[in-house]
Amino acid sequence: xxxxxxxxxxxxxxxxxxxxxxxxxxxxxxxxxxxxxxxxxxxxxxxxxxxxxxxxxxxxxxxxxxxxxxxxxxxxxxxxxxxxxxxxxxx
Numbered sequence: 001x002x003x004x005x006x007x008x009x010x011x012x013x014x015x016x017x018x019x020x021x022x023x024x025x026x027x028x029x030x031x032x033x034x035x036x037x038x039x040x041x042x043x044x045x046x047x048x049x050x051x052x053x054x055x056x057x058x059x060x061x062x063x064x065x066x067x068x069x070x071x072x073x074x075x076x077x078x079x080x081x082x083x084x085x086x087x088x089x090x091x
Contacts, residue, residue: 011072034047047082
C-alpha cells in the first residue's frame, strides 16, 4: 500500500458555492480520507490521503471544482501521511 497525502489550497470563488460539500462527495467517491475547510483568507484548504491512483483524479477535479465555483488557482504539495478517519468537512 502506497498511501500519500496532499495538502491543497484552492482560491477564487470557492466559498459560499458548495465547494466543501462537493469536495466531500468527490473524496468519498475515490475513498479518500482527510478534511476540507474554509479559511479566513477566502481560500479552501484540503487534506486528501489515499493511493496515488485515487489522488490524481481527485486533484484534477479540484482544479475545476463544482460548476458553481470558479477556481482561479490551485496549489498542492505532498506531505507526510496523517491518521484520518474518513473525509470530513471541518468548517
